Amino acid sequence: MATDVSTQSAGYEHYQTLGEHYDNERPGYPISAVHKIAAQALPLRQFSRRVVDAGCGTGIFTRMLADALDRSFEVIGLEPSSTMIERAIEVTKTIRPIRFVQSPAEQLPFSDRSVGLITAAGAAQLFDRMRFYVEAHRVLVDNGVLAILQNKRRHEGGFFRSFELFLETFVPGYRTGTYADAQGGHSVANFDAELASDNRFSTVMVQKWDWPRTFTTQSFEAFASSTIQLKMARAAHGNETIINELRSILSRHCDACGAIDVTYSTELTTAVRTTQ
Template sequence: MSPENYELSAKTTDHNSWKDFDGKIAENWHAMPGYPSESVQAIVAHCSHLKPAIVVDLGCGTGTFTRQLAAEFDPGCKIIGLDPNADMLKQAASLTEGDLNISYRKSAAETMPFDNGSISVLAAAGAAHRFDSLSFYPEAARVMVESGVLALLHNRPDADRGGFMSEYMEIHEHYVPEYRRDWHSTPCGGYCPLPYERDLSNQDKLEAFSIQRWSWTERVSEATLLAQALSSTVIARAVHRVGQEKVFSEVRNAFIKHADPDGYVNMPYVTEGIFATKK
């Protein structure tokens, strides 16, 4: 699929917070960790009462999770990745094989380019904390079919398991003290705990939300780690404050300290999935 092979939605809004992902962050985003296959299979399992026709990945970025969805759902199911950032979508298109049943569109999650009651599954992996919740949840209910599934996933660095991840998170918190390792960015540029449970409990058109968690570990080389750091909006803020040389020197030193003889560090995560259905 060529970089130009994505659709531009007429319903795109000026979602300025997504400009954080322009340029080098988009170029390196493919290095960010994906999601355990069990979490994607859980989405499929939550659809056992449906025959999904269209599955949408919201805030799809470079399409990592979009491609994971395509690998688990029936080949006849149409997979659509939505993202408001053009740089991310160009990377997604270039990384996606043409024989996959995937298309990409430029659109914010709050103003989706779909008809009422037309979408079987809405998924967002590591993205929904950037959505305007007051607009997003009613919009999700609008486009979903009756009993359609909403799945919100995120990876939490499991720094409690110590080692490199703990030290890496300490670098984040040292240079960006308003950030906490269990927090995520907000649409206005701050940081806070994830609000999904609170927000879903206040929705009158969504119900029966449940939570599942999966612990896993990614083994990362120095090159992959540095690409991940270049794709981190928190690290980008640290670099803006004290300079790239200082921040990346600390990241490299932490890597050297914890690397195994083969030149890898372990980065443990907990993936959390929150699932709801449309009434």
Template sequence: MSDRTQAFTGLTDDYRAFRPGYPGQTLETLRGHVREGATDAWPEPWLLLDVGAGTGISTRALRAAFGPGPRVVGVEPGHDMRDTAEAGADGADGVEYVDARAEGVPFPDSGAALVLTAQALHWFDRPAFYAESVRLLAPGGTLAVLNNNRDLAGSAFIDEHESFLEWYSPGYDRHYRTYDLVGELSAVRGLTGAEEHSLPWARALTPDEYLGMAMSSSRTAAAARKIGEDRTRAELRAIADRHFPDGRVEVPYTTQLVLARRV
């Protein structure tokens, strides 16, 4: 696909239905970091930006974590992603969505208490996004990178799932999100105090839920284009059945939260 921002076109219903949320403990850590940096000079209400918001999973999580006070805005250039997020809003979420890329967010300088990206940084021009975040953040504000990473070590199930994608999804490598985020943020002028928090956990799914989650992936979609959707579904279902004959699929995750503060 020539426009990477539209990579999830046609996948968003499964994405919204089957992708995991984020642990409450991790969101509490994020909220605490933002509040610790607060100053009287911050614009009211606080502006919380969720960049690469997708179908709004992390945007809604911000509203739940911070309560009704701040302004919460999801920034998402993918048309299907943003439409699904907006269609799923029930009015009580109190969140907004705007059409923009991570490297050019249409908000003024030094106005945001938080710039978050969840499950999306690998799609960005990272240096350009970091510079844009520094521009957006008020002094004391937080840049946060949040990922639910499948635990690649110690699970034969995950190994077979990842191997399937490496075999059939052109260019895929299971280590695509393995980079030194603390080191990268520490090197960004205008940020300080980069730190990482990790939380291992496991998600229990039915085989159908696992299949729905797998089919929400742009990489699985690439495999389906190569070998056909029916074969893709059959092979993924067989992986689940081999490892979980009792019908309870367990997906091990480590949630990674990397934080830095605007000086």
């Protein structure tokens, strides 16, 4: 059982100071994707009905998943950031308990073959994933499931295209299609290719859902303020420059009521622990 929690990715540290807007403005996930993951957990035998959400942040996805599962499942949220864990405990009000534990994804605090399902929603890009996959394999039961969710901006045109160009201009090292990573920079995150090349897992599948969301100019600014990218941009160019530029883009794309319509694509990658 891994108990040393001293090793944490560089990326998580940004979230120690990003909790203010995180819970209110993060885009969430399509309920159909949540139900798809829950359906994969249902066949698990009674003794392996422990579900772990790694990198749970303030518990946005953890709560959605708990609501989609019956009471026979134990749901645990893991998060290395103390401020995020505090927020998760504060805002979680469900008819069933969720346990939140401060822990990195790379050193899961569970015994071997004791977890039926591990999820990571909007967080795995920040993990040292080679270590995470080793740990996931260790704690998952035979035929246990690893499920990674990632929201991607549809940036073919419109506001999200302008926002991507803004990020490429002002965020050091950022390019469209990359994510903040465990080393404190930006890189691609090909979860399906990584898992397909790992013989500890099999039956790798990718499913996608496109869905719309409407922001106000104020709510998008609050959302952007909860991201690592805007924090990096502010550090590099100053708060006034970044906020003024962001507001300029928002004003060019919003309608007369201050609304901005965008499209997200949620990508679900699942893999099954091989029986050994």
